[in-house]
Amino acid sequence: MERVAIIGxxxxxxxxxxxxxxxxxxxxxxxxxxxxxxxxxxEIEAMYVGNMSGGRYLAQEHIAALIADYSGLSEMGIxxxxxxxxxxxxxxxxxxxxxxxxxxxxxxxxxxxxEKVTDVGSEMTTDIMASxxxxxxxxxxxxxxxxxxxxxxxxxxxxYGTTPEDLALISVKNHKNGVLNPKAQFRREIxxxxxxxxxxxxxxxxxxxxxxxxxxxxxxxxxxxRVAKEYTDSPVYIKACTQASxxxxxxxxxxxxxxxxxxxxxxxxxxxAGLTPEDIDVVELHDSFTIAELIAYEDLxxxxxxxxxxxxxxxxxxLKGSLPTNPSGGLKACGHAIGATxxxxxxxxxxxxxxxxxxxxxxxxxxxxxxxxxxxxxxxVTIYEIG
Amino acid sequence: xxPRFWRKIKYRYDIVGSVCENCGSKFYPPRNFCPICRRRSxxxxxxxxxxxxxxxxxxxxxxxxxxxxxxxxxVALIELDDGPIITSQVVCNPEEIEVGMRVVKTFRxxxxxxxxxxxxxxxxFVPEKIATNAKNF
Amino acid sequence: MRAGIVSYGTYIPRFRLSVEEIAKVWGENxxxxxxxxxxxxxxxxxxxxxxxxxxxxxxxEAIERGEINPERIGAIFVGSESHPYVVKPTATxxxxxxxxxxxxxxxxxxxxxxxxxxxIQACMGMVKSGMIEFGLAIxxxxxxxxxxxxxxxxxxxxxxxFVVGKKRVIAEIEETLSFTSDTPDFxxxxxxxxxxxxxxxxxIPAYFRHVTSAATQIMEKTGYKPSDFNYAxxxxxxxxxxxRAARILGFTKEQIAQGxxxxxxxxxxxxxxxxxxxxxxxxxxxGDKILLVSFGSGAGSDAFIFNVTDLxxxxxxxxxxxxxINSGITVDYGTYLKLRKKxxxxx
Numbered sequence: 001m002e003r004v005a006i007i008g009x010x011x012x013x014x015x016x017x018x019x020x021x022x023x024x025x026x027x028x029x030x031x032x033x034x035x036x037x038x039x040x041x042x043e044i045e046a047m048y049v050g051n052m053s054g055g056r057y058l059a060q061e062h063i064a065a066l067i068a069d070y071s072g073l074s075e076m077g078i079x080x081x082x083x084x085x086x087x088x089x090x091x092x093x094x095x096x097x098x099x100x101x102x103x104x105x106x107x108x109x110x111x112x113x114x115e116k117v118t119d120v121g122s123e124m125t126t127d128i129m130a131s132x133x134x135x136x137x138x139x140x141x142x143x144x145x146x147x148x149x150x151x152x153x154x155x156x157x158x159x160y161g162t163t164p165e166d167l168a169l170i171s172v173k174n175h176k177n178g179v180l181n182p183k184a185q186f187r188r189e190i191x192x193x194x195x196x197x198x199x200x201x202x203x204x205x206x207x208x209x210x211x212x213x214x215x216x217x218x219x220x221x222x223x224x225x226r227v228a229k230e231y232t233d234s235p236v237y238i239k240a241c242t243q244a245s246x247x248x249x250x251x252x253x254x255x256x257x258x259x260x261x262x263x264x265x266x267x268x269x270x271x272x273a274g275l276t277p278e279d280i281d282v283v284e285l286h287d288s289f290t291i292a293e294l295i296a297y298e299d300l301x302x303x304x305x306x307x308x309x310x311x312x313x314x315x316x317x318x319l320k321g322s323l324p325t326n327p328s329g330g331l332k333a334c335g336h337a338i339g340a341t342x343x344x345x346x347x348x349x350x351x352x353x354x355x356x357x358x359x360x361x362x363x364x365x366x367x368x369x370x371x372x373x374x375x376x377x378x379x380x381v382t383i384y385e386i387g
Numbered sequence: 388x389x390p391r392f393w394r395k396i397k398y399r400y401d402i403v404g405s406v407c408e409n410c411g412s413k414f415y416p417p418r419n420f421c422p423i424c425r426r427r428s429x430x431x432x433x434x435x436x437x438x439x440x441x442x443x444x445x446x447x448x449x450x451x452x453x454x455x456x457x458x459x460x461x462v463a464l465i466e467l468d469d470g471p472i473i474t475s476q477v478v479c480n481p482e483e484i485e486v487g488m489r490v491v492k493t494f495r496x497x498x499x500x501x502x503x504x505x506x507x508x509x510x511x512f513v514p515e516k517i518a519t520n521a522k523n524f
Numbered sequence: 525m526r527a528g529i530v531s532y533g534t535y536i537p538r539f540r541l542s543v544e545e546i547a548k549v550w551g552e553n554x555x556x557x558x559x560x561x562x563x564x565x566x567x568x569x570x571x572x573x574x575x576x577x578x579x580x581x582x583x584x585e586a587i588e589r590g591e592i593n594p595e596r597i598g599a600i601f602v603g604s605e606s607h608p609y610v611v612k613p614t615a616t617x618x619x620x621x622x623x624x625x626x627x628x629x630x631x632x633x634x635x636x637x638x639x640x641x642x643x644i645q646a647c648m649g650m651v652k653s654g655m656i657e658f659g660l661a662i663x664x665x666x667x668x669x670x671x672x673x674x675x676x677x678x679x680x681x682x683x684x685x686f687v688v689g690k691k692r693v694i695a696e697i698e699e700t701l702s703f704t705s706d707t708p709d710f711x712x713x714x715x716x717x718x719x720x721x722x723x724x725x726x727x728i729p730a731y732f733r734h735v736t737s738a739a740t741q742i743m744e745k746t747g748y749k750p751s752d753f754n755y756a757x758x759x760x761x762x763x764x765x766x767x768r769a770a771r772i773l774g775f776t777k778e779q780i781a782q783g784x785x786x787x788x789x790x791x792x793x794x795x796x797x798x799x800x801x802x803x804x805x806x807x808x809x810x811g812d813k814i815l816l817v818s819f820g821s822g823a824g825s826d827a828f829i830f831n832v833t834d835l836x837x838x839x840x841x842x843x844x845x846x847x848x849i850n851s852g853i854t855v856d857y858g859t860y861l862k863l864r865k866k867x868x869x870x871x
Contacts, residue, residue, distance in 0.1 A: 127451050127452070136391070136416070137416050137474060138474050140399075140507075140509070141462060141475055141497065141509070142450065142453075142460055142476060142497070143447075143462045143474050144447060144451060146447075146449060147445045147447045147462050150445035151443040151444070151445050151462070152443075154443040154444060154445060154486070155442065155443040155464075158443070158486050200448045200459075201448055201449040202445045202447045202448065202449065202462075203445055203446040203447075203448070203459075203481075205445075250474065251464060251472040251473060251474045252414075252471075252472075256464070396620050397623075400580075400617075400620050400621040401622075401623055403623075434623065456571055456862065456865075457572070478570065478572070493581065494576075494577050494580040494581055494584070495570075495572040495573065496571075496573070496576075496577060497572070506576075511572070517538065517851070519535075519538070519843055519847070519848040519851055
């Protein structure tokens with residue numbers, strides 16, 4: 001297997017980008033990544049695109065060809081492939097790109113993630129997101145994605161004594177980090193009271209427990225070690241990029257206070273990287289809902305099951321803590337551009353490991369990202385190390 | 388939507404799932420293939436009795452369009468006495484629901500395709516203590 | 525063995541709306557309304573309840589209590605004037621929900637408030653002829669009434685289901701007959717959301733003529749007199765009509781008290797007389813004789829004479845109809861308007 005390095009990253013602003021269409025957003029991220037890598041574009045041998053639901057958000061399928069076209073890559077006729085795993089689509093695109101370089105098939109590839117959500121109304125958006133769970137047996141009964149995470153939260157509260165305040169602290173931390181990220185959707189601090197006084201979306205989860213759904217795109221250029229060294233002095237190596245699945249519907253899972261796919265992917269990733277959870281310096285994880293971040297603390301092995309709240313209560317996952325988590329602001333404050341999120345997380349970890357994360361810079365040589373699809377039926381864990 | 392709904396009417400109108408006779412695993416919704424026994428699966432349909440207890444619940448305030456009038460409504464994970472776990476709505480006042488509460492099935496309307504469209508019926512649950520049609524009333 | 529009732533079940537929605545609450549909105553004196561109608565509150569269906577869901581719940585109770593194998597039910601007839609679909613049957617929904625297979629006769633009946641008893645007669649005929657082993661007859665409604673119309677005080681929701689057969693009969697049908705004429709006392713035209721009625725014309729030429737004629741004729745035919753019956757149930761559009769019909773025919777208040785449910789749940793239309801009859805079965809003893817007379821506008825009455833058998837002793841009758849009547853929770857008028865979708869919504 002070839003060593004795989006990240007040699008260029010780019011990201012659009014995340015948020016309600018009313019004046020920009022899907023194509024423009026993607027192009028911005030792609031150009032940024034090429035410029036960052038110092039590539040002309042002709043060097044790219046393949047493209048992988050993460051996009052959850054172009055078909056329903058834009059009534060546009062064939063997204064991979066569209067993006068290849070608008071980024072000028074169709075001119076070379078390179079293969080462009082869309083991968084889909086709900087809001088883990090970006091993570092899957094990253095992994096496919098990683099595999100294509102690791103296998104020796106390609107020298108340089110680009111992975112992109114993109115979503116444009118604001119062209120449809122919010123009720124339509126809720127419905128589209130519900131399709132990342134089991135439409136026939138969860139969606140039919142009105143179990144929206146927030147409702148399903150709320151079921152997990154209630155179970156965690158009941159079994160382990162986690163509280164709404166614990167969850168609020170996660171949102172507060174991520175907003176605080178978001179202030180420092182110029183690409184973030186929300187750049188304002190909030191208080192625990194703000195969270196606890198926001199309206200319920202699905203009890204016990206409130207509006208400020210939920211990440212927004214955003215427009216945005218991110219792109220990343222991967223190369224093998226030989227090529228990487230031609231272009232950069234500071235390649236960030238991908239030490240592992242693993243993926244696992246779980247039952248689609250919560251009702252079929254043995255325990256809904258844990259995301260088994262996350263656990264499996266994490267164990268594999270640590271094994272491949274030859275690392276343990278203690279070795280991780282910085283984390284970008286999938287806080288689509290505050291409870292998801294808390295459960296991820298446990299399933300990524302940072303703390304034992306049931307004790308996730310301790311990490312947030314004790315400030316361990318804050319920017320100044322020993323395990324800074326979601327320095328970008330996470331999905332909650334940076335924004336959740338669904339199919340773009342998995343790539344956006346890799347962009348942030350790259351900035352952090354290169355020491356180019358500006359005011360939100362933490363001290364880190366090893367990073368980890370976790371991208372989740374739906375309520376956890378798909379999980380992608382990636383471990384990065386500065387070369 | 389209509390063919391997709393129609394195909395599952397039997398399983399929605401009542402709690403008809405399946406059981407693997409090889410390992411005893413019970414499934415709702417029914418599976419044709421046991422994930423434990425795989426090619427040794429011996430699947431048979433089974434009707435579950437429709438009583439159980441609430442494992443977890445949520446009160447949904449941000450509703451999809453088709454449930455707008457039902458706001459807020461309760462969605463719960465219910466562990467059936469004789470079978471698997473089911474995701475369903477529970478019909479009661481939000482103040483009445485709690486974890487561990489005993490519930491029993493009831494036949495209700497879920498939603499309809501507007502005023503001139505098809506009506507989608509299915510199984511919901513109601514707390515045993517207020518279910519007038521429950522044996523222990 | 526004669527054909528008769530093998531099992532029965534009822535369903536009454538949980539919500540109640542009081543006369544006070546309605547009268548307050550329309551500027552009427554609730555005491556006058558209560559005195560005039562003999563109705564104090566009425567049942568209101570939840571948003572997710574309709575004639576199909578009421579029918580299924582009542583049918584399931586009947587099947588469970590009677591330990592009936594649903595696959596032996598050969599016919600399902602649902603009588604209602606509020607079928608969820610104008611075209612597309614309710615009976616098929618009931619059939620699939622109770623799991624009776626596909627080999628059954630099915631149809632929806634409509635005859636104002638007497639479509640449920642018409643279903644019992646149809647099942648009886650099929651059972652007696654040997655066409656089917658068991659038939660399921662249901663009378664259920666979520667009846668409509670225009671806001672502000674006097675009907676609004678009484679039009680309510682509920683239903684009863686009966687398994688009719690020749691084996692394990694708890695109340696045999698000794699006799700039944702119908703009295704029918706073309707009398708436009710109450711109607712709803714195609715496409716109209718609310719029914720119209722002839723005001724006082726609904727009384728003597730409609731309700732009283734048909735109910736008393738059917739009752740008189742069935743007693744003449746069988747040679748019984750009012751005192752031969754332990755109980756009598758008359759259709760109850762309000763609390764006054766059945767009491768007056770009983771008096772005209774020579775029945776006592778005691779004979780009709782148990783089956784007079786309208787005061788606390790309102791007029792459940794196709795469910796009305798059959799829920800009252802079910803309340804009587806709840807306490808009936810072997811050997812009891814019951815007269816049931818339904819009435820449907822348009823107009824007609826079905827009269828039945830039932831003889832309760834020894835099998836009722838071991839037949840499970842809990843929860844009783846009156847327990848269900850007494851377990852309602854009240855809602856306000858605004859909630860009622862929403863539940864009954866009487867507010868015009870956007871889109």
